[in-house]
Amino acid sequence: MLEPPLVKVAIVGGGVMGCTSALVLAGRGADVVVLERAIPGAEASSAAAGILGAQVELHGSAEDAALFVRARDGWKAWADALRDATGIDIGYRLTGVLRVARSETEHAEVAREAAWQAGLGLRAPLLDAAAARQIEPELAGDVVAAVHFPDDTQVDPPALLRALMASLARSARITVRSGITVQRLIVERERCVGVAIDEGALHADAVLLAAGSWSSLVLGVPASLPVVRPVRGQMVLLEERPPRVCSIVFGAGAYVVPRGDGRVLCGSTMEHAGYRKEVTAAGVHAILGGALACVPSLGGAQLAGTWSNFRPHVEGRSALVGASPLPGLFLATGHHRNGILLSKLTADAVADAVLA
Numbered sequence: 001m002l003e004p005p006l007v008k009v010a011i012v013g014g015g016v017m018g019c020t021s022a023l024v025l026a027g028r029g030a031d032v033v034v035l036e037r038a039i040p041g042a043e044a045s046s047a048a049a050g051i052l053g054a055q056v057e058l059h060g061s062a063e064d065a066a067l068f069v070r071a072r073d074g075w076k077a078w079a080d081a082l083r084d085a086t087g088i089d090i091g092y093r094l095t096g097v098l099r100v101a102r103s104e105t106e107h108a109e110v111a112r113e114a115a116w117q118a119g120l121g122l123r124a125p126l127l128d129a130a131a132a133r134q135i136e137p138e139l140a141g142d143v144v145a146a147v148h149f150p151d152d153t154q155v156d157p158p159a160l161l162r163a164l165m166a167s168l169a170r171s172a173r174i175t176v177r178s179g180i181t182v183q184r185l186i187v188e189r190e191r192c193v194g195v196a197i198d199e200g201a202l203h204a205d206a207v208l209l210a211a212g213s214w215s216s217l218v219l220g221v222p223a224s225l226p227v228v229r230p231v232r233g234q235m236v237l238l239e240e241r242p243p244r245v246c247s248i249v250f251g252a253g254a255y256v257v258p259r260g261d262g263r264v265l266c267g268s269t270m271e272h273a274g275y276r277k278e279v280t281a282a283g284v285h286a287i288l289g290g291a292l293a294c295v296p297s298l299g300g301a302q303l304a305g306t307w308s309n310f311r312p313h314v315e316g317r318s319a320l321v322g323a324s325p326l327p328g329l330f331l332a333t334g335h336h337r338n339g340i341l342l343s344k345l346t347a348d349a350v351a352d353a354v355l356a
């Protein structure tokens, strides 16, 4: 027989944040319901490239370095745990990332990045063109240098979401309700005590807001919280036969992510386009232009698909995680470009806050 639950948690949103938080909370004894208005995982979380880019995504922020690196370094164990629980391989592959330079200005930038990260104690060697080509022979002839992040890695987000869903289904403490839109938070005596859905009130001891780019649209969210806005990212999927590219390559304006089986994801735009999910001619042009400039042999690959989705972005913040100004309401949203990377660490922090 199950122990009585410590707390009942209602989670708004079934993306990587909601699903991972549900698993961690249930693993620590909470009773959880995930409320997803459509299909769990079908928005940003499955659209992502899956780069666990702790170092390539730092962009000069020493503040983020420890958190990002800790998040990345926990992924091997998390991938193993999900595979052991479900039999699903989430595509964790230590491919490393090369940020390449194709001009003297870019050379100076990657040299600065390499020196700065080395100063933080991170592995980020600056490579000349020959050394970079040893790691990735498909690099363009005009690549003059690269900074190498050998410890940055990747997972395959659709496989990750399948594994999360399979784990959720195995837990007696978790209910996933698809097709349920949370209309508003229920607030009584200045405390969030549940959510309103079509069929009425659903009461809970704690509510976790994990609605991605739609988080600020849920009525009742405190006005004092920073607004989460969508930043559209378009993606292009290529298929190489046989597979040739082996490292993740970042160039100016585009990146290339080989899955190892011939699939190569190319991304991505950063657009303030509201909630318009179009894949545009200009977007695909920019992505393929940037990708082929770094890896010209991809010009012969088959175009296998395109899609777009919305990164949840909060101006000036890397995410909103943990307790909120409204008692009873907790947050796991606003992770922008690094939501896959940070999902497990976020879920751990949320569980600490909810169960404190």
Ligand SMILES: Cc1cc2nc3c(=O)[nH]c(=O)nc-3n(C[C@H](O)[C@H](O)[C@H](O)COP(=O)(O)OP(=O)(O)OC[C@H]3O[C@@H](n4cnc5c(N)ncnc54)[C@H](O)[C@@H]3O)c2cc1C
Pocket (backbone or CB within 6 Å): 012, 013, 014, 015, 016, 017, 018, 035, 036, 037, 038, 039, 040, 041, 042, 043, 044, 045, 046, 047, 048, 049, 050, 051, 052, 053, 180, 181, 182, 183, 210, 211, 212, 213, 214, 215, 218, 232, 233, 234, 235, 267, 268, 308, 309, 310, 311, 312, 332, 333, 334, 335, 336, 337, 338, 339, 340, 341, 342
């Ligand atoms: C093109 C692209 C590439 C990316 N690449 C990477 C990458 O390489 N590495 C990385 O770490 N991150 C990457 N990201 C970012 C990452 O995908 C996101 O930060 C992360 O998926 C956000 O997860 P989430 O659960 O907050 O949001 P989502 O996955 O969008 O989930 C939110 C869910 O909430 C549901 N919802 C919304 N409102 C309601 C409501 N009122 N009631 C019920 N349900 C609701 C939605 O239907 C949705 O399923 C990328 C994103 C994009 C778009």
